């Protein structure tokens with residue numbers, strides 16, 4: 073009886089946490105017309121977003137439109153949303169690597185789409201669509217890495233900031249070119265960049281559209297590490313090895329670690345502490361915890 077009540081409570085807590093994670097930023101109440109912009113995106117087809125889920129709990133998300141330096145067409149924006157939903161439902165997942173096909177990361181929105189939706193209504197809907205998707209990506213209970221090879225430009229630079237970490241290959245660059253387009257970031261990249269590098273550095277990168285090479289990115293704390301290889305397959309292997317240092321262990325624990333940090337990043341202190349308590353409650357007395365107690369490990 074007590075055990076079943078405890079299980080129910082645990083289930084309710086887990087569902088509450090999952091629900092909070094999936095909550096979109098924008099709804100109809102904000103004037104957001106999702107179905108309208110999705111229909112529009114269908115008109116601009118090309119490229120794809122591919123996901124493979126490996127047995128080690130690492131997912132590999134590939135931006136695949138190398139002809140246009142992996143620029144996001146309309147259908148790629150739709151596919152990104154679908155892949156994020158798939159990742160939200162992947163209970164065994166622990167980590168995620170995002171990278172671009174053809175040895176370059178992503179050159180932002182497809183300029184043909186940008187031109188076709190340059191009216192205010194479509195622009196705002198596109199902005200809210202991408203902010204919703206990238207916020208859900210950032211909140212996934214997976215430790216995420218953007219593997220930056222070649223160029224991450226405009227929306228591509230913004231996408232890197234929706235990941236927990238960035239790894240760069242020699243010769244690669246991250247560049248917020250928005251000012252040259254008469255814009256500021258619209259996919260949430262400005263707000264996220266500010267939290268990663270601080271307000272002064274973020275303002276310099278946006279107002280100067282500065283080319284951030286791996287050395288500068290390391291100095292700014294925008295990148296964790298410069299990989300040794302610029303070869304596509306070898307760099308992906310390096311990124312896998314880097315990420316697996318952080319994803320080794322039971323999925324429940326790794327996912328909870330990410331969740332604790334994700335809420336700490338976004339919520340005010342008291343709300344973050346309460347959520348941390350809820351997440352802690354899902355692990356305390358659970359299988360990984362009991363097995364560790366039985367082993368009595370020493371952490372020398």
Ligand SMILES: CC[C@@H](C(=O)O)C(=O)SCCNC(=O)CCNC(=O)[C@H](O)C(C)(C)COP(=O)(O)OP(=O)(O)OC[C@H]1O[C@@H](n2cnc3c(N)ncnc32)[C@H](O)[C@@H]1OP(=O)(O)O
Pocket residue numbers: 139140141143144179180181182183184186223225226227228230249250253255257258259
């Ligand atoms: C809110 C919108 C904003 C956002 O979402 O935040 C944006 O992202 S707006 C888009 C910002 N991006 C750009 O403006 C990129 C423009 N392109 C370039 O600056 C350069 O192409 C490059 C990305 C620096 C690559 O240069 P390089 O290596 O010399 O290759 P090419 O220039 O020859 O590119 C190959 C091919 O790809 C086409 N391309 C590249 N990016 C885009 C793009 N974003 N949209 C459409 N097409 C793109 C490029 O035009 C070339 O095609 P061809 O001209 O037919 O050869």
